[in-house]
Amino acid sequence: MALFERNPPPSSSSPTTTTTSTANAKSRDGGALNGRTMVRVICTAGSGALEYTHAFISAYAADHLRGAVAQRLSVGAYELLSNALNFGSVSSDIVLELIEADTLVGVRVSNEAIQARISMLSEHLLRLRSNAEQTFLEELRRSVTGGIPRPMLGLARVCHEVGLALELQVQDRRVSVTAQCRR
Amino acid sequence: MSQFTAVKVPKLETVAIQLTDPNQVKLSGTITQKDPSNDLAGFFKALHAAAIADKLTEVRADVSGLTFVNSSAIRLFVDWATWVKNERERYTLRFITSRNVTWQKTSFTALMSLMKEVLAIEQVT
Numbered sequence: 196m197a198l199f200e201r202n203p204p205p206s207s208s209s210p211t212t213t214t215t216s217t218a219n220a221k222s223r224d225g226g227a228l229n230g231r232t233m234v235r236v237i238c239t240a241g242s243g244a245l246e247y248t249h250a251f252i253s254a255y256a257a258d259h260l261r262g263a264v265a266q267r268l269s270v271g272a273y274e275l276l277s278n279a280l281n282f283g284s285v286s287s288d289i290v291l292e293l294i295e296a297d298t299l300v301g302v303r304v305s306n307e308a309i310q311a312r313i314s315m316l317s318e319h320l321l322r323l324r325s326n327a328e329q330t331f332l333e334e335l336r337r338s339v340t341g342g343i344p345r346p347m348l349g350l351a352r353v354c355h356e357v358g359l360a361l362e363l364q365v366q367d368r369r370v371s372v373t374a375q376c377r378r
Numbered sequence: 379m380s381q382f383t384a385v386k387v388p389k390l391e392t393v394a395i396q397l398t399d400p401n402q403v404k405l406s407g408t409i410t411q412k413d414p415s416n417d418l419a420g421f422f423k424a425l426h427a428a429a430i431a432d433k434l435t436e437v438r439a440d441v442s443g444l445t446f447v448n449s450s451a452i453r454l455f456v457d458w459a460t461w462v463k464n465e466r467e468r469y470t471l472r473f474i475t476s477r478n479v480t481w482q483k484t485s486f487t488a489l490m491s492l493m494k495e496v497l498a499i500e501q502v503t
Contacts, residue, residue, distance in 0.1 A: 246410050253446075266480065273410070273448060335488050338456045348449035356484040 215317050217324040218360035228303065228362065228375045230296030233259065237290050238276075240283035240306065249273045252293060252302070260300060264378060267357040268293070268302050271374030274349035275304040282312050284368070294373075301359070301375025307368045316370065319347055320363050327354040381428035382437075388417050393444070395421070401434050406443025409451040418451070422458045434469045442476035442502050452485050459489060462496040472498040 218226070234255055238244035252272045256265035272291065279289045283306030292303045308316075322330045331351040338346045350372075353359050359374040380400045387395050393407040403425060411417070429437045439458075455473070462471050475482040486499050 243412075245412055249410055269446065270481070273446075277412070277448065331484070332488050332491065335452075335456065335485075336492055338453045339460055339492055346453070348452060352449060352452075352481070352484075356481055 212366045215320045215363040217320055217354050228294055228296055228299050228301045228373050230294050232292050232294050234293040237288050240280055240285045240289055245277055245280055248276060267359055267376060270357045271353050271359045272302045274353050275372050275374055278349055279304045279306040283308055298377060299375050300378045301373050303371055303373040305371035308370050313365055313370055319350060320361055323354045331355040381431045385424045385428050388421050390417055401436060402438040404440040408446040410448055414451050415454060418454055422454060426461045429469050436470045436472055438472045438474060440474040442474050445479055459493040459497055463493060468496055470498050471496055472500055474500050474502055476503050477501045478503055
């Protein structure tokens with residue numbers, strides 16, 4: 196892990212960008228999160244960075260944000276980073292950022308992934324957007340029955356359990372998932 | 379002699395575990411290990427086997443002090459409920475939860491809806 200040591204890899208010269216959001220039009224938590232990066236952590240897929248990065252981000256958020264917001268972002272940071280470490284490509288860095296804007300705050304994790312993973316993620320977010328609670332229940336049910344592929348409880352928790360809006364941005368093979376809420 | 383209280387309690391860095399009664403286990407702290415089943419699945423399985431051997435009618439799992447768990451840890455609780463459901467001589471698995479801890483409210487409410495024949499949820503604080 197490095198703090199503020201390396202820059203994220205440059206994007207392609209002719210990027211194709213798509214965006215998916217779990218927030219509906221009326222949600223106050225949705226929209227692009229552009230603001231000040233409070234923390235940036237860079238790590239590598241497959242590394243053991245999850246636990247200590249999560250502990251650091253949780254402690255930092257608890258010190259700088261309202262308690263309830265910090266608790267929600269702690270869950271978001273854990274699940275997003277866990278996914279990136281498990282499914283991200285080892286050929287490029289994983290970047291986790293804690294970002295604050297005027298009205299929103301969130302955690303963004305970006306990594307490269309294969310197209311099949313990106314498609315699976317997009318579909319999962321659409322299901323969450325449609326009904327987060329139902330998706331959470333379905334994933335929990337798949338845990339009971341030992342579903343294949345492996346149940347995807349993490350993002351369902353982020354959406355349903357702590358009520359963060361998820362924004363997915365895909366630029367070629369680089370995926371950025373942001374979990375955000377009102378400050 | 380109670381087999382339940384004789385189960386060996388694992389020592390983990392982030393979670394404290396105590397057997398506080400002949401039918402009660404208390405967990406507090408956080409479960410953030412990437413794969414907590416390495417440490418906890420065997421322990422829960424041993425508690426389950428001991429509860430069956432002791433012919434307990436209820437096992438109380440006090441998780442009210444668990445402030446954060448990852449998805450893999452939630453699956454461990456799902457597994458435990460599934461083992462009970464698959465037994466002919468069942469006991470009730472009662473989770474003692476805190477209404478102040480968000481993950482407990484949503485996860486156990488959802489789990490209850492899937493396993494209501496073997497689970498009970500009690501809220502404290």
